Amino acid sequence: RSILHSELRGEDIIVVSNREPYIHQRIDGRIEVQRPASGLVTALEPIMRACSGTWIAHGSGTADREVVDRFDRVAVPPETPAYQIRRVWLSKEEEKGYYYGFSNEGLWPLCHIAHVRPTFRTSDWTQYVAVNRKFAKAVVSESRTKNPIVLVQDYHFALLPKMIREVLPDATIITFWHIPWPNPESFAICPWRDEVLEGMLGSSILGFHTQFHCNNFVDTVDRFIEARVDRESFTVSYGGKLTAVRRYPISIEWPPAPEMVQKPVPDCRSNIRQLHKLPAEHKLGVGVDRLDYTKGITERFHAIERLLELNPEWVGRFTFVQIAAPTRSGIEEYQHHESQVRDMAMRINSRFDSNLPPPIVLKVEHHEPREVYEYFRAADLCFVSSLHDGMNLVAKEFVAARDDDRGVLILSQFTGAARELPEALIVNPYDADQCAAALHLALTMPADEQRDRMRLMRGLVAEFNVFRWAGRMLLDAAAMRRRSRLLDKNG
Numbered sequence: 001r002s003i004l005h006s007e008l009r010g011e012d013i014i015v016v017s018n019r020e021p022y023i024h025q026r027i028d029g030r031i032e033v034q035r036p037a038s039g040l041v042t043a044l045e046p047i048m049r050a051c052s053g054t055w056i057a058h059g060s061g062t063a064d065r066e067v068v069d070r071f072d073r074v075a076v077p078p079e080t081p082a083y084q085i086r087r088v089w090l091s092k093e094e095e096k097g098y099y100y101g102f103s104n105e106g107l108w109p110l111c112h113i114a115h116v117r118p119t120f121r122t123s124d125w126t127q128y129v130a131v132n133r134k135f136a137k138a139v140v141s142e143s144r145t146k147n148p149i150v151l152v153q154d155y156h157f158a159l160l161p162k163m164i165r166e167v168l169p170d171a172t173i174i175t176f177w178h179i180p181w182p183n184p185e186s187f188a189i190c191p192w193r194d195e196v197l198e199g200m201l202g203s204s205i206l207g208f209h210t211q212f213h214c215n216n217f218v219d220t221v222d223r224f225i226e227a228r229v230d231r232e233s234f235t236v237s238y239g240g241k242l243t244a245v246r247r248y249p250i251s252i253e254w255p256p257a258p259e260m261v262q263k264p265v266p267d268c269r270s271n272i273r274q275l276h277k278l279p280a281e282h283k284l285g286v287g288v289d290r291l292d293y294t295k296g297i298t299e300r301f302h303a304i305e306r307l308l309e310l311n312p313e314w315v316g317r318f319t320f321v322q323i324a325a326p327t328r329s330g331i332e333e334y335q336h337h338e339s340q341v342r343d344m345a346m347r348i349n350s351r352f353d354s355n356l357p358p359p360i361v362l363k364v365e366h367h368e369p370r371e372v373y374e375y376f377r378a379a380d381l382c383f384v385s386s387l388h389d390g391m392n393l394v395a396k397e398f399v400a401a402r403d404d405d406r407g408v409l410i411l412s413q414f415t416g417a418a419r420e421l422p423e424a425l426i427v428n429p430y431d432a433d434q435c436a437a438a439l440h441l442a443l444t445m446p447a448d449e450q451r452d453r454m455r456l457m458r459g460l461v462a463e464f465n466v467f468r469w470a471g472r473m474l475l476d477a478a479a480m481r482r483r484s485r486l487l488d489k490n491g
């Protein structure tokens with residue numbers, strides 16, 4: 001954190017992301033502030049608090065005149081303002097084409113390869129280009145210098161780096177792609193493949209969570225556009241500009257904010273059990289996700305059902321609480337997924353004795369981070385079963401929440417996190433029997449084994465926290481800036 005302070009003192013720092021770190025919205029006539037469920041926001045918020053600057057994001061309260069007028073620009077966090085949010089307002093058509101359409105029906109399934117066919121519409125692409133341009137203008141108008149450091153976040157803004165570079169050629173543009181990058185054959189189905197790649201290559205540094213995704217990106221560039229790829233230094237030279245492609249595994253704040261872990265673990269355990277009318281010694285599992293088809297929630301429920309078939313002693317003694325934050329519900333695939341998840345939870349619960357506590361409690365609603373941490377601290381296990389995930393910060397948050405060194409993490413092999421947390425029980429979410437066996441193992445794991453595994457995982461998250469993630473990126477950027485200043489000076 002202190003490196004960030006010293007390296008960035010006086011620098012002109014701008015973050016761009018679709019999702020705003022705080023949502024101002026009217027609830028029952030009053031303006032309330034909410035934190036959205038987003039790994040990206042979880043990771044970037046502490047960085048922005050540490051080094052101030054401006055965060056440009058899509059304002060989600062467009063329909064509300066008062067929100068638009070009063071919160072166009074606002075200092076946050078509300079309690080202790082440390083940086084600025086500058087909102088970009090989008091029309092319904094822009095939001096439909098850019099956010100729901102090209103970003104979330106096109107690029108999202110394209111990059112996750114989770115058996116949902118990507119949809120590409122020319123009208124969505126047109127809005128995507130227009131909205132990227134709108135954000136590029138916002139970046140230019142917000143920058144105080146000719147060479148700001150701009151941190152571009154995620155697949156909503158593939159074209160932004162090139163657009164910024166055209167106006168601010170000396171900007172240092174760090175783009176971070178928070179989701180996976182598929183292999184060249186899979187990516188090639190995108191009708192605007194070359195435009196997306198060229199847009200991203202406007203970046204000075206392009207970051208992914210894993211080396212595998214860096215390799216896939218470089219292979220895609222090498223295959224489809226006339227760029228020079230250097231596999232020694234992992235750089236791409238295109239149009240006279242160099243882009244370094246780097247692995248920066250994202251993480252979370254460490255130590256966790258004190259209010260997250262204030263309530264002692266035994267109190268969390270008993271509170272949550274009381275809340276769900278479960279006996280004190282009842283085993284509890286927890287899953288926390290956005291209600292997204294890439295998270296493998298139906299696969300997870302299937303595994304729980306298999307556990308109860310194979311090990312009936314857990315019927316009535318084990319309950320899995322699934323917290324599912326609604327997301328992108330304007331997209332048909334998400335509506336369909338939500339009803340599938342609801343139906344499945346109901347079907348499984350009705351299969352087993354209704355006088356006993358249910359196997360699954362499904363909570364489709366937003367939870368504040370503090371409530372989520374209470375569930376993490378109350379649980380015997382946490383199950384992350386993503387079918388494909390760039391990193392998955394829920395896995396790291398569960399580990400951060402367990403300062404009692406207890407609790408078992410079951411983790412999909414298809415997450416970036418699985419590469420960093422091998423002491424979790426690593427599973428293939430498509431293999432219900434294997435997942436059921438892992439659940440049984442977790443429920444019967446001796447305390448000392450839980451402790452040994454948890455300590456190793458906590459060590460990793462403590463060392464590679466989110467300040468390291470941002471710090472490494474920003475230090476690489478600072479070195480780049482020093483080098484180019486030197487070159488300029490020496491002609």
Ligand code: G6P
Pocket residue numbers: 018019037038039040041154155178179290327328
């Ligand atoms: C993923 C994406 C983020 C996004 C988040 C929430 O983590 O990588 O860019 O903010 O999901 O999705 P939403 O569409 O609700 O912003």
